[in-house]
Amino acid sequence: MFDDSSSRIVAELRTWISTAAPGARLPATRELVARYAVSPVTVQKALRTLTAQGMVESRPGVGTFVRTVRTAKPNDYGWQTAALGSPDHRIPRLPASLRPAPNDAIALHSGYPGRELLPERLLRAAFTRAARSEALLGRPPTAGLPELQSWFAAELESATPAGITTASPGEVVVIPGSQVGLITAFRSLVGAGGPLLMESPTYWGAILAAAQVGVEVVPVPSGPGGPDPEALERAFERTGARAFYAQPTFASPTGALWTPALTDQVLDTIRRHGAFLIEDDSAHDFGIDADPFPVAARDGGGHVVYIRSLSKSLSPTVRVAGLIARGPARDRILADAQAESIYVSGVLQAVALDVVTQPAWRTHLRRLRQQLRSRRDLLAKSLLEHAPAAQPVSVPQGGLNLWARLPDSVDLARVVRDCQAAGVIIGPGSEWFPAEPAGQFVRLNYAGPNPGAFPEGARVLGAALG
Incomplete structure (x- = not known):
């Protein structure tokens, strides 16, 4: 048998x-x-x-x-060249952080935390409860579930100093992830052809969103301490821009955390020019040596449009974020968001609300902080020992990545290829600049899978640089 x-x-x-x-x-x-x-x-x-x-x-x-094998023959799509014409703005190619890696590779390129860093038990229980609730069949309000709106508003209120008007739940728009929020904010507040100030380097998703909307990106130099306030002032004066996009808390890729002094300088500049700060707080839950302190918590005049994502904290499948805006800006953003996606899945909203309101959520975040610290320190130590030519610009106080500068003489494309051939996937820093790169950099994720392979990954990188 x-x-x-x-x-x-x-x-x-x-x-x-x-x-x-x-x-x-x-x-x-x-x-x-x-x-x-x-x-x-x-x-x-x-x-x-x-x-x-x-x-x-x-x-x-x-x-x-x-099955009958059908003979493949080439198709002629040449007619589409004339029908489509030249694109107004070229969309950047898919970055390394979103490309799949072989199962046996040492993946240092991803922009997301590994599965073992996610609240899997809480998520599974939340999905089970959501499947039994009205959220499975009902259509949620276009601005979001009221309970989730209240949670986003309350979280920001908890960081707001006395004397500053706090955001209300009605000023929260629940959106399907921060990427949609960026596109909506850029389109509503700037519009095609308008100037948008943007940190350089910055989050690749913001560069992609700017290209999709067709705004004119104006780079503002930024480093491990945040943007240069004098350069920001000059950029506003020169362009007449009415919006500045930034990640004040554990920025990607640099890990920068704005100091209170820099926050005050930027807010003063924003107010003086009658402009908006589009604050992307996607790394809010990834503090290590410091706690997040949103700039929006220090703004009572509606100058800060605040985007708080939960996707990286919970799971890439839970595409849920909160966008907080005030006054006519909120009305425009809500109208655009409704036209873009109508509403966010009620099931995903219910799951997100369930997880973040569980007592075990705070326990998870404390454990996550410890895990991120040990991984960050292990990767930094491994680079120092095996790849001294690729040293982090700074040791970030939070976030998911180390931003390392390479010698200017290095052929970055060759280094990336050599590492990949040896089973190590890294993210080339050139993908994080909205204009020409200011040097040779790599972004290395310390929150990905298999941290025990960090020393070997650093050794491969060191050999490629050598």
Whole structure:
């Protein structure tokens, strides 16, 4: 009797199919059961495998047949060149941080925390409860579930000093992730062709959103301490811009955290020019040696449009964020968000609210802080020992990445290729500049999987640099 497994059936049927004529009928299930002395379930599993591989096709009520191979021929899409014309703005190519890595690779390129750093138990329980609730079938309000709006507003209020007007739940718009929030804010507050000031380097998703909207990006030099306030002032005066995009808390890729003094300087500049600060707080939950302190908490005049994402903190599948804006800006943003996505999945909103309101959520964040600290320090130590030519610009107080500068003489593209050939995936720093790069950099994620491989990854990087 054969082993009760579908693997042998698949192997033998593949051999038979390779010599059979297209359209030939496979033996019926009962014949295969008798031939291989296995259960019908095992035979069906084997046939599903062959179907998924494109070797057979099932015709209900008739049988299973060898799939007819269709001859591929090149298509001519040249006519579309004239129909589409030249794009107004070229969309940047997919960055390294979103490209899949082989299972056995040392992945230092991702922009997301590894699965073991996510609140998996809380998430599974929240999805189970959401599936049994009205959220599964009902349509939520376009601005978001009122309870989730209240949570976003209360979190910001908890950081707001006395004497500053706090945001109300009605000023929160729940959006499907921070990327949609960036596109909506850029389109509503700047518009196609308008100037938008942006830190350089900065989050690649903001560069992508700016390209999609068609705004004119004006880079403002920024480093491990944040943007240069004098350069920001000059950029406002020169361009007449009415918006500045920034990540004041654990910025990607530099890990910068604005000091209170810099925050005051930037807010004074924003107010003086009658402009908006579009604050991206996607790393809010990733503090290590410092706590987040949103700039929006120090603004009572509606100058800060605040985007607080939960996707990286909970799971990449939970695309939920809160956007807080005041006055006419909020009305424009809500109208644009409604046109973009109408509303955010009620199930995802319910799951997000469930997780962040559990007592165990605070416990998870405390444990996450400890895990991020040990990973950050291990990667920094590994670079110092094995790749001294790739030293972090600074040791960030939070976030997910180390931003390391390489010697100017280095061929960055070659280094990336050599590392990949050796099984180490890194993110080239050139993808994080809205204009020409100011040097040779790499962004290395210390929150990804398998931190025990950091020393080996650093050794490969050091060899590529050497």
